[in-house]
Amino acid sequence: MSYTIEPNRWTSAPSKACMRGFKPLSGIGFLMNAEIIDAAVKSCLEKSMLNCWQAERIARAAQACAEAGRIAEAIQVSMDIEQLNYQAGRLDDTATLLARMAHD
Template sequence: MKTEIIEPAIKACLSEIHLKLKAAEQIARAAQACAEAGGLGKAIQVSMDIEQLIYEAGRLHDAATLLARVAQDVKD
């Protein structure tokens, strides 16, 4: 695999990780606001959407690190 293909793919993964974690942060803020307003049940319900975003960010990170290893092997 050529580095001119790998490097943009890594950047795209990192960008997508950023977007997913930013969305997770927004959900966490909403959940916190619900909890502070006394709606613990609603806070938990709102926070459930965070799990999928964190999972996806983790898999994207796995992909980025794998691509980085491949890029290093190509350079060596």
């Protein structure tokens, strides 16, 4: 299913984030066509993959520190992994939600 998108520009008041290409649907949500949703899903999955790859690199560095006997440094290095994993999870959630929207 595809919708016509009017080239309007909508911004949110607090952050001034641009929602270009979306049309409000009776104040409930936005209409998007399948191409936009597919591109957004691909982008979310790509960023999620990059976050996981970066977390793996950090984990390897932390492991190297630990094996060298520098435990405090290993823990300090590994602290960034939690945020990357959290972001990857939220990106996966977003991709799943967008994919569901595309097929409804």
